[in-house]
Amino acid sequence: MKKKPAKSKKTVKKKTAAAKKATAAKKAPTKAKAKVKVKAKAKKTAKRAKATTPVPGHRDLKARAGKKSAGKFSDKALVKFDPLQRYLTEISNYKLLTREEERELGIRVREHGDKDAAYKLVTSNLRLVVKIALEFQRVWMQNLLDLIQEGNIGLMQAVKKFDPYKNVKFSYYASFWIKAYILKFIMDNWRLVKIGTTQGQRKLFFKLKKEKQKLIDDGFDPKPKLLSERLGVSEREIIDMDQRLDGWDVSLDAPLKEDSDTERIEFLSTTAESIEDQVSKKEIEFLLHNKIAEFRKKMTPRELEIFDLRIFSDNPVTLQEIGDRYGISRERVRQVEKNIIKKMREFFKREIPDFASYTESSTAD
Numbered sequence: 001m002k003k004k005p006a007k008s009k010k011t012v013k014k015k016t017a018a019a020k021k022a023t024a025a026k027k028a029p030t031k032a033k034a035k036v037k038v039k040a041k042a043k044k045t046a047k048r049a050k051a052t053t054p055v056p057g058h059r060d061l062k063a064r065a066g067k068k069s070a071g072k073f074s075d076k077a078l079v080k081f082d083p084l085q086r087y088l089t090e091i092s093n094y095k096l097l098t099r100e101e102e103r104e105l106g107i108r109v110r111e112h113g114d115k116d117a118a119y120k121l122v123t124s125n126l127r128l129v130v131k132i133a134l135e136f137q138r139v140w141m142q143n144l145l146d147l148i149q150e151g152n153i154g155l156m157q158a159v160k161k162f163d164p165y166k167n168v169k170f171s172y173y174a175s176f177w178i179k180a181y182i183l184k185f186i187m188d189n190w191r192l193v194k195i196g197t198t199q200g201q202r203k204l205f206f207k208l209k210k211e212k213q214k215l216i217d218d219g220f221d222p223k224p225k226l227l228s229e230r231l232g233v234s235e236r237e238i239i240d241m242d243q244r245l246d247g248w249d250v251s252l253d254a255p256l257k258e259d260s261d262t263e264r265i266e267f268l269s270t271t272a273e274s275i276e277d278q279v280s281k282k283e284i285e286f287l288l289h290n291k292i293a294e295f296r297k298k299m300t301p302r303e304l305e306i307f308d309l310r311i312f313s314d315n316p317v318t319l320q321e322i323g324d325r326y327g328i329s330r331e332r333v334r335q336v337e338k339n340i341i342k343k344m345r346e347f348f349k350r351e352i353p354d355f356a357s358y359t360e361s362s363t364a365d
Contacts, residue, residue, distance in 0.1 A: 084144060087145070091126040092127070105117040106164030118159050121170065128155075128171055129151035129178055130151075136183075136186065139186060147185065158173060158174035161177070208227070224238040252265040253265060302326060306322060
C-alpha cells in the first residue's frame with residue numbers, strides 16, 4: 001500500500017489561523033449584544049434618577065399624586081371613620097392620677113389658679129366621663145358624644161369647685177357634677193317642651209318607671225299614692241310626670257288628619273277673650289269716641305250739660321239737681337234726656353255702618 005504524503009507545516013498553520021478567525025467572528029455579535037444591553041440599562045437608571053431627583057422650587061409630584069389616591073381610597077374605605085373610637089384612643093393616652101397627685105393639683109388650682117394643674121385634673125378624668133355617659137346611654141339612645149360633651153363641662157365645673165382640704169377623692173366629687181350636667185342636658189333635649197324643671201321632677205324622670213316596675217314585680221299596684229310615698233314627692237307630681245312620659249309633644253297647629261284642614265287648636269275651649277275680639281272692641285271704642293265728639297257739637301248748652309252730668313257720667317246727678325239749676329221740673333229733665341238718647345242713636349245709625357249688629361251683640365252679652 002502507498003502511504004499518504006505528510007502535510008506540510010505551512011498548511012497546518014493556515015488552518016489554525018482560519019479556525020481562530022471563525023471563532024472570533026462567532027463571539028463578536030454576542031459581545032455587541034452585551035454592550036447594547038449595558039447601554040440600555042444605563043439609560044433606564046438615568047431616567048429613574050431624573051424622576052426621583054426633586055426639581056428645586058416645586059413639590060414632589062409623586063407625593064401629591066399619592067395624597068390624591070389616598071383621599072380617593074379613604075372615601076371608598078370599607079370601615080367608616082368613627083369619631084367616638086378616635087376620641088377613646090386619644091383620652092387613653094392620659095395617665096390616671098394617684099390621690100396624692102390629685103390633692104397637689106387641687107391645691108395648685110384652688111390657691112394659685114394654676115391652669116396647667118386644672119388641665120391635668122380634667123384630662124386624667126376624661127375616662128370617668130365616658131363611663132358615666134354610658135350609664136345614661138340607655139335613656140338617651142342617641143349620640144353618645146353629646147353626653148360626653150356635657151359631662152366634660154361638668155368635669156371642668158368640678159375642678160373649679162373642688163376643695164382638696166376636705167379629704168374627698170376628686171373622682172368621687174366630680175362624678176356628681178358630671179351626672180348633674182348630663183341629666184340636665186337630657187331633660188332639656190328630651191322633648192321640644194321641657195318635661196321637668198324642679199329638683200323633684202328631675203328625680204322622677206329617671207326613678208318613676210323603675211319604681212313602677214319594681215312594685216309590679218313585687219305584686220303591688222303602682223298607684224300615685226304608693227309611688228309618692230316611695231319616692232318622697234306629691235301625688236300631683238307623680239300624675240303629671242307619668243302623663244308627660246307616656247305622651248309625646250303634639251303641635252296644636254297640626255291638622256287632625258292628613259286630608260283635613262281642621263287644626264287641633266280649634267277644638268280647645270277657653271274662657272279667655274280671643275285676640276280678634278279684643279282688637280274689634282278697641283276699634284269700636286275708637287270709632288264711638290270720635291262720633292260722640294262730633295255729636296256733642298250739635299247739642300245746645302242745656303242738652304250738653306245734661307249729657308255730661310247724666311248720660312256720659314260715671315256718677316250721674318239726680319234729675320232734681322239739674323231741674324233746680326235750670327228752673328224746670330224733674331219730668332222735663334227726664335224728657336230732655338230721653339230726647340238726647342234718641343237723637344244720638346239716630347246719629348250713630350247714620351254715621352256708623354252695621355250699628356244695629358253691634359247693639360244686638362251687646363244686648364245678647
